[in-house]
Amino acid sequence: MTPLTYHRAATVQQAMQLAGVAGRRPLGGGTNLIDLMRKGIEQPSGLVDVSGLSNQITPTPGGGLMIGAATKNSALAAHPLVRAHYPMLARALLAGASAQIRNMATVGGNVLQRTRCLYFQDAAASRCNKRLPGSGCDAHGGFNRYHAVIGGSSSCIATHPSDMCVALAALDAVVHVADRGGERTIGLVDLHRLPGERPDIDTVLEPGELIVAIELPRSPFDGPSAYRKVRDRASYAFALVAVAAGLEMRGDTISEIRIAFGGVAAKPWRALRAEAVLRGGPATSDAFERAFEAEFAHAAPPEGAAYKIELARRTLVAILSKLSGSTQ
Numbered sequence: 001m002t003p004l005t006y007h008r009a010a011t012v013q014q015a016m017q018l019a020g021v022a023g024r025r026p027l028g029g030g031t032n033l034i035d036l037m038r039k040g041i042e043q044p045s046g047l048v049d050v051s052g053l054s055n056q057i058t059p060t061p062g063g064g065l066m067i068g069a070a071t072k073n074s075a076l077a078a079h080p081l082v083r084a085h086y087p088m089l090a091r092a093l094l095a096g097a098s099a100q101i102r103n104m105a106t107v108g109g110n111v112l113q114r115t116r117c118l119y120f121q122d123a124a125a126s127r128c129n130k131r132l133p134g135s136g137c138d139a140h141g142g143f144n145r146y147h148a149v150i151g152g153s154s155s156c157i158a159t160h161p162s163d164m165c166v167a168l169a170a171l172d173a174v175v176h177v178a179d180r181g182g183e184r185t186i187g188l189v190d191l192h193r194l195p196g197e198r199p200d201i202d203t204v205l206e207p208g209e210l211i212v213a214i215e216l217p218r219s220p221f222d223g224p225s226a227y228r229k230v231r232d233r234a235s236y237a238f239a240l241v242a243v244a245a246g247l248e249m250r251g252d253t254i255s256e257i258r259i260a261f262g263g264v265a266a267k268p269w270r271a272l273r274a275e276a277v278l279r280g281g282p283a284t285s286d287a288f289e290r291a292f293e294a295e296f297a298h299a300a301p302p303e304g305a306a307y308k309i310e311l312a313r314r315t316l317v318a319i320l321s322k323l324s325g326s327t328q
Contacts, residue, residue: 005046009053012212016180018048020208026050028070028109031101036114040123041131051106054213057081063218069108069211073164074099076107085219088244091227092167098236108211110164111175111191114202115266116238117158118143129155130199140302146238149301149308151265156199157302159263160192161238166262167227168214169270170244176213177205183212192267199266221248221256224323229262230315239263241312245319247283254278254324259291264312271295274316283324288317 005024009015019026023045027033036042054068057079065081076082077093096102096110119126119138127136139147139157147157165188173188191203205211225246231237242262248255257278259271274291281287292313299309320326 002043004044006049007046008049012053012178012210015048015050015053016178016208016210018046019050019210020180021046024048026108026210028106029072029101029104030109031097031105032109032113039121041121050108050210055106060215065216067107067214067216069106069213071107072103073097073105073107073110074102076164077102086167086171086216086225088225088227088246089164089167089171089216092163092229092242092244095227095229095239095242096163107164107214110162111168111188111211111214112203113162115158116161117147120158130158130195133198133200144302144304146240146263147302147305148265149305149312150269150296150299151194151267152300152302153195153197153199155197156195156266157305158195158199158266159238160265160267162268163227163229163239163242163262165192165268166242166260167244168216169268170225170246170258170260172217172220172258174215174217175211176215177209178212179206179209185215188214189268189270195266219246220258221246223248225258226319226323228315228319230311241308241315243312243315243319245316245323247278247320247323249283249324252282254281254283259295259316259320261312261316264308273297278320283320283326285317285321285326288320288326289313292316 007018025044027047027049053070055070056068058066073093077090083090120128127138148159168188175186227244229239229242239262244260247257261269274295277291277294
């Protein structure tokens, strides 16, 4: 048995003070961290329970929402303002995990969950640079059907598992973090790192920083939005490919559009190139195809995950065709 300490923080300031000790980790719902501890992948010397911190969802002066980091995923999915103004987020949350896990998991913990790569999870027999830098990556040349097709490296091709974060990326969510020196904000799309040569570093957070809230700006479109998740089975499975998308039409022209992919990279993948191709143009299947080609021009899938390219293409075209009402 590995001894560890447990502390329950009553305030953000207390949480930062307690978590500032080397080896301690913040604990939200524990649905990811506790699993990794049981497998010997995470071995903190102490846990700082932050589940009692802010779980409030409040409107902001600009017409958006401020979501406390301790908010449960199920509560966020069911909130009337989320369902009314950010339906893609509600759908993404409901597509993730099981009802029991959504009732435990927190928004802050969901953002910081680690990969579900089989080799990362197998501390006994597999090489993994994310778990042990410099040890190698058994996913390369191994069973890599679930792995990244874009943004990977020779060191790591694991994917980020969150459904929620894909919708947050499309919605331009902002992460509020705090440390003993104050607070700062990070765009959700900038929070997670691509693996490069240091896949063990998942985010740009500095030591001692704590996520305290997620801010949603006012919804960028009043038109339809959706989240579509393609997976091996109907429930409790991670995405092979997921797409969060929303658009505004002005006549036959796309005036505004947001697209993000899940299941294809080490981070929620905001499709800025695809958006640029489509914004101000027609909503046709040919345009959707061109946008996909622009976004995935530099994709480098491992052999086992090559099917994801066509799957992502078809999913994007299907969801955009439905949202725009395109029959062309």
